[in-house]
Amino acid sequence: MTLRLLRQAGIATLLIDNPVRRNAMGRAMWQALPGLVAQAVADPAIAVLALTGQGAHFCGGADIAEFATGYATPEAASASNAAIRAAVDSLAECPKPVVAVIRGACIGGGVAMALACDIRIAAEDARFAVTPVKLGLIYSQSDTQRLIRTVGVGRAKEMLFTARMVEAAEALRIGLVERLLPPDDFEAGAAQILAGLAATSRPALRAVKRMADAIEAGAPPDAPELDALFEDQFRGADFAEGSAAFLAKRPPRFTAG
Known part of the structure; x- marks a missing residue:
């Protein structure tokens, strides 16, 4: 091979x-x-x-x-x-x-x-x-x-x-x-x-790709699934860690997932 x-x-x-x-x-x-x-x-x-x-x-x-x-x-x-x-x-x-x-x-x-x-x-x-x-x-x-x-x-x-x-x-x-x-x-x-x-947030990376691909494929501006994709990130553990790291002026420690 x-x-x-x-x-x-x-x-x-x-x-x-x-x-x-x-x-x-x-x-x-x-x-x-x-x-x-x-x-x-x-x-x-x-x-x-x-x-x-x-x-x-x-x-x-x-x-x-x-x-x-x-x-x-x-x-x-x-x-x-x-x-x-x-x-x-x-x-x-x-x-x-x-x-x-x-x-x-x-x-x-x-x-x-x-x-x-x-x-x-x-x-x-x-x-x-x-x-x-x-x-x-x-x-x-x-x-x-x-x-x-x-x-x-x-x-x-x-x-x-x-x-x-x-x-x-x-x-x-x-x-x-x-x-x-x-x-x-x-x-x-x-x-x-x-x-x-x-080193960045893995759930966010995947969400960015889903968002961009859907928009390129012709998703309407008010697509509910893309609104949900956006809102879901605010409930994730990586948002809490990223925010805490920003306030503490340290690199974020995102978990694999």
Whole structure:
């Protein structure tokens, strides 16, 4: 297996560990991903999930070496596509924050996974491309929708039409990533950001994600379930601890949950 789940100090890291193939995702890896996400969700000690690649690259996309068998028949193609869709959706539907930690190449299916994450942190030497047209293919509806929501329809079409490489500075400018970090300090900088997230209130993190996702999906301004979500935080133990810590001028000691 070349996909691993690591746990440390409130952070679960999904590590794509296939560096000899630029961390390309094989079918077994796509199939394993939802179960690993579920493990991180079920672990109360985990506050945030990071997705990253081993070595110099994030992910080179689906492993083309498997295409001859994975897409040999219409039935095989449907099964392969379903496995990829379930993997990417498991990231998007994770109730805990998911952060893509990107260096080097982020191509094709790698971009699809990154788009399914809540936040994308990239090294200044990262580069991105959405390349299905080079194989006579297109992005799925859900992947195209996430790309359009992230960069806008015009830029999404241009990226999909041309399959060109987008350098990190442009990715930041168009909203494809939220943060850029220097390559020489990338691991330490990304670890600091993740640690900062893990130190905050875990129920609040999950509630923020639910709120933002519901609003993006078109929830009305007076949605009762979102009003309830807002009000519920005032009755939580973390609000009492956060308030006490603020008044005492000390860091809060939030409990896992």
